[in-house]
Amino acid sequence: MINEIITFLASLITMTIAKVGYFGILILMTLESAGIPIPSEIIMPYGGYLVFQGKFDFLGVVFMGVFANLLGSLIAYYLAKNGGRELLLKVGKYILLSKRDLEASERFFGRYGSLTVFASRMLPVFRTYISFPAGFARMGVKKFIFYTFFGSLPWCFLLTYLGLKAGENWLTLRERLKGLEFLAIFLIIGLVVLFIWRHVGRKK
Numbered sequence: 001m002i003n004e005i006i007t008f009l010a011s012l013i014t015m016t017i018a019k020v021g022y023f024g025i026l027i028l029m030t031l032e033s034a035g036i037p038i039p040s041e042i043i044m045p046y047g048g049y050l051v052f053q054g055k056f057d058f059l060g061v062v063f064m065g066v067f068a069n070l071l072g073s074l075i076a077y078y079l080a081k082n083g084g085r086e087l088l089l090k091v092g093k094y095i096l097l098s099k100r101d102l103e104a105s106e107r108f109f110g111r112y113g114s115l116t117v118f119a120s121r122m123l124p125v126f127r128t129y130i131s132f133p134a135g136f137a138r139m140g141v142k143k144f145i146f147y148t149f150f151g152s153l154p155w156c157f158l159l160t161y162l163g164l165k166a167g168e169n170w171l172t173l174r175e176r177l178k179g180l181e182f183l184a185i186f187l188i189i190g191l192v193v194l195f196i197w198r199h200v201g202r203k204k
């Protein structure tokens with residue numbers, strides 16, 4: 001069942017990008033960042049594969065992914081900020097927004113603060129939904145843009161690069177990327193420890 005879903009998503013993604021080019025990456029990554037679970041682990045590596053074929057430019061793919069990630073995240077941020085949690089949950093079922101995933105993202109944001117907007121961009125599920133608790137908490141929009149942009153940049157760069165290197169085997173990257181979740185978790189823990197250490201140090 002899972003393999004059938006992945007195959008369907010891969011077909012949808014490749015068809016969209018094949019028809020409209022870079023704009024396809026923009027559409028798909030914007031939807032993913034706005035809360036619709038279309039995996040960037042398929043979108044960006046396919047863009048890298050098209051670089052491998054000589055059809056796309058590497059930096060063009062990365063830029064489009066980062067810009068779309070920021071655009072979709074801002075849509076989710078303002079929906080949460082202006083619409084409120086209850087309204088979002090009511091309409092969430094129509095865009096596959098899971099209440100469980102949203103609540104997990106809220107706890108994650110509440111526990112580790114605004115730095116999660118940066119670090120969670122490398123975590124599946126959290127990267128899709130972290131913009132909502134940031135909006136609920138009315139995080140400063142400039143800070144949100146800063147963390148979102150610089151959190152999305154290494155992720156989009158890495159996925160595109162891996163797709164370029166994998167060539168014809170770009171779709172198999174999704175399974176191999178699971179190990180990056182642990183790396184991202186260690187990164188988040190490190191950032192939190194650093195934040196606490198600096199905060200306590202300043203108080204002393």
